[in-house]
Amino acid sequence: MATLKVPATVPPVADDCEQLRKAFQGWGTNEALIISILGHRDAAQRRAIRRAYAEAHGEELLRSITDEISGDFERAVILWTLDPAERDAVLANEAARKWQPGNRVLVEIACTRTSAQIFAARQAYHERFKRSLEEDIAAHVTGDFRKLLVPLVSTYRYDGPEVNTRLAHSEAKLLHEKIHHKVYSDDEIIRILTTRSKPQLLATFNHYNDAFGHRINKDLKADPKDEYLKTLRAIIRCFSCPDRYFEKVARQAIAGLGTDENALTRVITTRAEVDLKLIKEVYQKRNSVPLERAVAGDTSGDYESMLLALLGQE
């Protein structure tokens, strides 16, 4: 469930454009106005605004944004305003270029989007970066991570409901065997995780639990610091329980000293139109405090206001 709040009667696109233009003009910027408009429009509406803005003012809306605002607020507004496919392309490009083993962005994109959405992101990637996504990942990521991540983003999973129970049983057994022998980057593990459809994988993980008495992730904790194992666990969680996965990302972004603004922005902007409401519920249950309160406590200024708007606060 989305948290985005769009007004009951949306002003005409031309009005929104004019208001936004006014927000950028003169000394300083009217950040509140930007948030009140962009923070309350869905993807189709934002796309229409961008198109109309460019026509009316001869300049890209995103360009005006980068010129006028900065920092975490700018990043949040840019990421939010982009089309979901472009957003994923930008996030993926960043993740590939600045690759380090603790990075899970590619896993999120590959495992929590539908096949069509992933493909739209790959197309957007072509247009924006003049290379293919898999090309860049393969060029920047090495070793077992490359072996895992390139097929993970390249796959076009069957998106129907059909499940082969016998196969789920045999592949659960296969996974268990490989994990038992600690060959975590074995071709078969990678094959199963990167080609089987989501319903098929869920059936496989369920059967693993039934057959071996505990969840598959429990067996992937041999070395708690190992980033590759963490990546495998993230893949499985993104398929099985994306809301809990994202809750953890948000929680870890906020907890402790300082805030991981990039992670927080990413969770909120990518899920606001998808399942941020569910994520909020999980957060409340887990932390006994609403996500909005935690965000407000850890962030400030326009950045905070933008995040709260996307979290559905009036």
Added chain:
Amino acid sequence: MADEVQQLNRAFSGLGGLGVDEPTMVSALARWRKQPEKRSGFRKGFPGFFKSHGEIDRCEEEYMLHLAAEFARFKNLMVLWAMHPWERDARLAHHVLHQQHPAAIVVEVACTRSADELLGARRAYQALFHHSLEEDVAYRARDKPYCSLLVGLVTAYRYEGPRVNEEVAKAEAKALGAAAKSADGGGGSGKKLVENDEVVRILTTRSKPHLVETFKYYKEMHGRHVEEDLSQSSGEETLLETVLCLAAPAKYFSQVIEGALRDGADHHAKEALTRVAVTRSDHDMDDIRAAYHQQFGAKLEDAIAAKAHGHYRDALLSLVGAGK
């Protein structure tokens, strides 16, 4: 009479050609009407098809199967031609994966179609077979050394613009050379070239224009064509097919066609003729004709006319664009 019998023999593809000569068969019906002795003479004069069995010359089972295949060539061509290209490619791939066909067909589909055509084929595959193409390829090829190459090829969504980074192309030409040198030549315990991570990465992710540049630099740097070095050991046909399909598809297809038309071609090689004619007719058939002429010194349409018969021959010639 002997001439007529010979003619009819040939019409029933008694001389190893492709397809059957329907018009000749039909005219024999008319000419020999009410002349059973002519038919009898034909049966006696065609030992491959008919075997004497006391009073009767009965049909050889094996020949009946052969005939069924030859009669069906035209039908198969027309059905393949009528299908949507995406369904066609999905069925071709599925056929390979679920029978014992050569994996070259998967390489062909993955490397010679545009990025969107390949995506369409993958969508068609899901709609038809309720699995993703890569799922089935990965499963079927899981013990083969070319598995990760094949999966990478079918899941690629290559950038299609002309922009190429020359520095990267040079670096990758160098990397390919290094890989070719260090690979186990076959028979040892080392990793095969087709399993080499860098080789697979470059061939399965880079855009086609980029690869063409890379292969050009390879020739400059190493003095040999990349395909010569990549096929150094047996079992590397997949690598060779991949490189050809990506960089010189017309040459690849002309070789496939030649393989179908030569004497002693097997069942799969012959089937390839229909496949190439139908799938490339609208795309690069002109280039294929030119490549065929360059490589084999004969006109493609002449080679086809010499080996194929009847409607099948006419269909092939129409697809190949002879006489344009």
